[in-house]
Ligand SMILES: Nc1ncnc2c1ncn2[C@@H]1O[C@H](COP(=O)(O)OP(=O)(O)OP(=O)(O)O)[C@@H](O)[C@H]1O
């Protein structure tokens with residue numbers, strides 16, 4: 001158990017956003033709206049279509065799990081929604097930004113509103129847990145260095161790791177590293193969290209803890225979550241499960 005999980009979010013000193021405020025700058029209160037999205041890798045004869053007419057809507061504050069066999073296009077869809085790949089067909093609106101035709105500047109601004117949690121947690125090995133969390137606040141000029149430090153420590157406390165704040169990633173367990181990456185993803189109070197198999201490297205107990213934590217923190221802040229998972233044991237944390245197969249969303253699925 002993580003004793004600090006019972007702390008109210010106000011104990012972090014962070015403002016809690018309501019779902020209503022979160023939706024204020026979104027089209028019709030929708031966090032993610034994907035319509036008729038096709039996507040291919042490669043060019044000319046080597047073109048391989050990966051996504052076919054994908055349609056998906058996610059409301060502010062909704063927790064959605066994306067499931068499906070290996071290679072069906074889940075990560076590709078997640079990276080398109082996150083503005084990490086260029087959308088060239090169909091319509092993708094994320095937090096009010098139209099991604100088809102978006103400028104680099106618009107994409108950078110969008111990425112700052114998103115918390116990313118990846119399977120291999122991408123922590124910087126030469127920075128402590130606290131410094132890793134702080135990196136996501138670097139672009140937030142409105143915070144002083146002291147405030148960034150304070151916020152990073154508050155987030156580590158929320159994920160039950162205040163006692164490991166000064167540890168380097170190499171000295172942390174897999175579950176602890178993944179909790180640091182969740183703290184980092186949430187530090188900037190993102191309106192949307194995109195997670196790609198955050199439990200893949202963890203045993204079932206730590207995996208469940210990590211996902212419950214992500215869900216709880218997202219709920220407290222009214223953030224939407226789109227999470228790719230193969231892990232059947234965590235399906236119950238979702239508001240909705242979106243199954244994918246061969247680059248298509250299975251209509252009439254769960
Ligand atoms: N950069 C790339 N260039 C070319 N093909 C790619 C690239 N990335 C992925 N693919 C291909 O696109 C398809 C979908 O890959 P994707 O990573 O989206 O699958 P996935 O559903 O996330 O699978 P997994 O569950 O194994 O992570 C696969 O056939 C993969 O080989």
Ligand SMILES: [Mg+2]
Nearest residue numbers: 074075076196
């Ligand atoms: Mg993948």
